[in-house]
Amino acid sequence: MGTVVDAANKEANGSLQTEKKVKVVFVLGGPGSGKGTQCANIVQHFGYTHLSAGDLLRAEIKSGSENGTMIQNMIKEGKIVPSEVTIKLLQREIKEISNDKFLIDGFPRNEENRAAFESVTGIVPEFVLFFDCSEEEMERRLLSRNQGREDDNIDTIRKRFKVYMESSLPVIEYYNSKGKVRKIDAAKPIVEVFEAVRAVFSPIE
Numbered sequence: 001m002g003t004v005v006d007a008a009n010k011e012a013n014g015s016l017q018t019e020k021k022v023k024v025v026f027v028l029g030g031p032g033s034g035k036g037t038q039c040a041n042i043v044q045h046f047g048y049t050h051l052s053a054g055d056l057l058r059a060e061i062k063s064g065s066e067n068g069t070m071i072q073n074m075i076k077e078g079k080i081v082p083s084e085v086t087i088k089l090l091q092r093e094i095k096e097i098s099n100d101k102f103l104i105d106g107f108p109r110n111e112e113n114r115a116a117f118e119s120v121t122g123i124v125p126e127f128v129l130f131f132d133c134s135e136e137e138m139e140r141r142l143l144s145r146n147q148g149r150e151d152d153n154i155d156t157i158r159k160r161f162k163v164y165m166e167s168s169l170p171v172i173e174y175y176n177s178k179g180k181v182r183k184i185d186a187a188k189p190i191v192e193v194f195e196a197v198r199a200v201f202s203p204i205e
C-alpha cells in the first residue's frame, strides 16, 4: 500500500489528514506491446482505474498548458518528459479519482521516473505487469494502430524502441531483482494475453 499526501493540507495542518491509501500496479512493456489494450480489460474485470501516463501527457498538450509544447516535442522525438511533469499529472488523478487501486500504464519509463515517483508519493507498487513482445511484432502493431498519433511513424518508433531498450528495460530489471515483476508473453492474441493477465490478478482479489 502506498499513500498520496496532499502537500498543501499537510502544510496547513501539520498532519497527514488527507492521506489516501492506494494500491498501485505499474504496467510496463515496449511501445505497442499491448499495455493500453490489457489495461482496459483489467479495469473491466478487476475494478482498477487506468492511468496512462502517455494519455495524460497528450491531454496536457491539448489543454494548452505551458508545458504543452515541450511535451509535444519530446513525444515527437520518443523522449521521456521530465518526471516532475508526469508525476504531477499522476498525483492529481490519484487524489481526485475516488478509487483506491490504480493501473499506472507506461510509467515509470526510466530510473528518474521510478525514483522520483517513490520519493514524491511514497508509493511502492504491489507488482509490475510486464508485457514482453518482440520489436518486429510491436512495430507491426504500432504501424496499424490508427489512433492518429504523431509518434506512430517509423522514425519515431525506432527512437522509442531505443529509449525502451536503454532506459525502460533497466527499470523492469530493477523490479525483477526485487521479485516484483509478473512477466506476460504479449506476442499472443489479445484474448490469450488476457487469460495470462487474469491469472496474475485473480489470486490477490
Ligand SMILES: Nc1ncnc2c1ncn2[C@@H]1O[C@H](COP(=O)(O)OP(=O)(O)O)[C@@H](O)[C@H]1O
Binding pocket: 029, 030, 031, 032, 033, 034, 035, 036, 037, 038, 141, 142, 144, 145, 146, 186, 187, 188, 189, 190, 191, 193
Ligand atoms: N495481443 C495483441 N495482438 C495483436 N494486436 C494487439 C495485441 N494487443 C494490442 N494490439 C494492438 O496493437 C496496438 C497497440 O496496442 P496498445 O494497447 O495501444 O499498446 P501499448 O499501449 O503498449 O502501446 C493497438 O492497435 C492494439 O489494438
Ligand SMILES: Nc1ccn([C@@H]2O[C@H](COP(=O)(O)OP(=O)(O)O)[C@@H](O)[C@H]2O)c(=O)n1
Binding pocket: 030, 031, 032, 035, 036, 052, 053, 054, 055, 057, 074, 075, 076, 077, 078, 079, 080, 081, 082, 086, 105, 106, 107, 108, 109, 113, 151, 160
Ligand atoms: N512515463 C512516460 C510515459 C510516456 N511518455 C511520453 O509519451 C509517449 C507515448 O507514451 P505511451 O505510453 O502513450 O506510448 P505507448 O507505449 O502506448 O505506445 C512516450 O513515447 C514518451 O514520449 C513520457 O515521456 N513519460
Ligand SMILES: [Mg+2]
Binding pocket: 035, 036, 052, 054, 106
Ligand atoms: Mg499505450
